[in-house]
Amino acid sequence: MKDVSVEVANEERVGERKVGDVVIYGGGIAGALLARQLSATAKVILVDPLDYFEVSMAAPRNLVKPDFSRQSIMPFAKALPRVDHVAARLTELTSEGGIVEDASGRRLLVTGKAAVLATGNRFANELVRGQEGSGADRHAFYQRFHDRLAGAERILLIGGGPIGVEVAGEITEAWPHKHVTLVESQPRILRGTSEAAAARAASILEKRGVTILTGQRIDGLLSNLQDVFAGSGEVTTDAGQVIAYDLAILCIGGRPNTAFMKQNFASRLTPDGHVKVAADLRVKGERTIFALGDITDLAENKMAFHIRGHVKVAATNIRSILAGKSPSLSYKPRTGDPTMVVTRGSRTGVAHLPLFGHTRWSWLVRKVKAEHMLVPNYAKIFSL
Ligand SMILES: Cc1cc2nc3c(=O)[nH]c(=O)nc-3n(C[C@H](O)[C@H](O)[C@H](O)COP(=O)(O)OP(=O)(O)OC[C@H]3O[C@@H](n4cnc5c(N)ncnc54)[C@H](O)[C@@H]3O)c2cc1C
Incomplete structure (x- = not known):
């Protein structure tokens, strides 16, 4: 049953509410690939402060050949035309949804039948990963x-x-x-x-x-x-x-970008800030919240190469949840x-x-x- 007091408290803290089938936080390799797959059949909201997907592998070349970045930066509007992109950052995950904030400080509560945390790593500076802007x-x-x-x-x-x-x-x-x-x-x-x-x-x-x-x-x-x-x-x-x-x-x-968990989900984080996930890629102890990509505590090299496998498992399990069934596919880390x-x-x-x-x-x-x-x-x- 929904906790009404949480709902009322959240209404007071944020101006507006936005609802989809699936809310994905982070449009990097995990989030964008998953959004692309799910948006064929579900209403997907993607929250990311950037308005583009960037092929991270190209960053070293872009530093010496800046024109190469014209190919490796792909605007969400073109790459994910069926996805509702919200240009904002998840600041606090609550039991009801995510509180997100845009560059002007406007706050929004985003909710869905399933949520996906895919916020990747945060680096010390913007050398290999943009932190804000277009x-x-x-x-x-x-x-x-x-x-x-x-x-x-x-x-x-x-x-x-x-x-x-x-x-x-x-x-x-x-x-x-x-x-x-x-x-x-x-x-x-x-x-x-x-x-x-x-x-x-x-x-x-x-x-x-x-x-x-x-x-x-x-x-x-x-x-x-x-x-x-x-x-x-x-x-x-x-x-x-x-x-x-x-x-x-x-x-x-980088270090995992999971500060938004600290308020209400601190027990779901490892001491170094990774999100604890079960074999079906749901956050341990949660029914409808998934985590994918570099932020997870999966015992494997943090690489895009492995993330294709995360996306496959999560997409199947999220479709099960949307159909009212239990997730059944498991991911085996490439330890x-x-x-x-x-x-x-x-x-x-x-x-x-x-x-x-x-x-x-x-x-x-x-x-x-x-x-x-x-x-x-x-x-x-x-x-x-
Ligand atoms: C320079 C470089 C080269 C690499 N080369 C390779 C390679 O050759 N092969 C390979 O397999 N792997 C490679 N990797 C690793 C690979 O890029 C990562 O494993 C992969 O990008 C992780 O995907 P992710 O979706 O978890 O996170 P990311 O791709 O980092 O995406 C995270 C997204 O979340 C967004 N975000 C962050 N905080 C928030 C928030 N609070 N709210 C909403 N959105 C947020 C970010 O803006 C970003 O778009 C490389 C990485 C780098 C940096």
């Missing part, structure tokens, strides 16, 4: 960052995961003479994939003149780098190595799966692939990702 703002960002990069000779990359490695590859392909230093706190770069693939990636970068420092941390600089355009400086690693730079770029992973394709610019890279294992074939990496950064795959999904 697709046009995002193009302008890439152009401005490119100009800053073009004028910098000594570039410091902090973080040797896939993002740092791909950014190093793009920079050294576009500007072979620049001095690039990559610092990683772990004993090796690319921790999420096999040792062989990581060693090959390191060797390709070193041949291009990149200095790779592993097992060293940089502290004390991170808060400055919330400003992507921060100026030049000098930093000392915890091992005493001094690095002077014209531009420092933070390439460390320990080292599959990864990490590019080094548009022509080469390394891969650990299902069936093949670690492959040294540059042509394969070029075909599966480096040439196009998967943009055509998403354009096809959205019929663009």
Whole structure:
């Protein structure tokens, strides 16, 4: 039975109410793919402060080739024509629905027969993921960052995961003479994939003149780098190595975007802020709230590659709920799966692939990702 006191309290706190069959919070890879599938048969509301879907894999290339972003940024209006997009941010999840707020501070209560949390990761700055604004703002960002990069000779990359490695590859392909230093706190770069693939990636970068420092941390600089355009400086690693730079770029992973759970659903979060999900991808203990993508506590690498599986399970189970039935499909996390394709610019890279294992074939990496950064795959999904 509905808690009437919650309903009255929410009415007082928000101006308006909006109702759909399914409300999806977050229009990234999980949310947008799910919205596209469900909108064929259900009334879908998508809440996202951005007005576009961005192919995240293309971000490293967009930084050096801003025109590439014209293909990788896909407006919701074109990609999801049957979906009702609300340009706002979920600020508080309640038992009745989501309280969302737009850029002007206007609040709305959004409710549906099922809700989906797909708000992904929040990064320290907007380098690889826009945090607000339009697709046009995002193009302008890439152009401005490119100009800053073009004028910098000594570039410091902090973080040797896939993002740092791909950014190093793009920079050294576009500007072979620049001095690039990559610092990683772990004993090796690319921790999420096999040792062989990581060693090959390191060797390709070193041949291009990149200095790779592993097992060293940089502290004390991170808060400055919330400003992507921060100026030049000098930093000392915890091992005493001094690095002077014209531009420092933070390439460390994000944290789950789940602050909206803290008020009423704190017990559904792990200590590091991931959402606890059951095998059917419903939030543990909830009947009609699902969570997908990077915010979940599923024990697997946080990758788009796995999210296709989340979307399939959630779409089937949500259709069951809309039909008055119980969800029956389960998702099995790809724990320990080292599959990864990490590019080094548009022509080469390394891969650990299902069936093949670690492959040294540059042509394969070029075909599966480096040439196009998967943009055509998403354009096809959205019929663009
Ligand atoms: C640079 C880069 C390269 C990558 N390369 C690869 C790759 O090659 N292969 C691979 O498999 N994976 C790759 N990944 C990982 C992949 O992109 C992520 O796993 C995937 O994007 C996660 O999808 P998601 O839908 O959970 O979150 P996201 O795609 O991050 O989407 C989250 C969405 O939620 C919105 N949002 C955030 N907060 C709120 C809120 N409060 N209310 C409403 N909306 C909100 C955001 O605006 C965003 O649109 C890469 C990631 C990055 C950053």
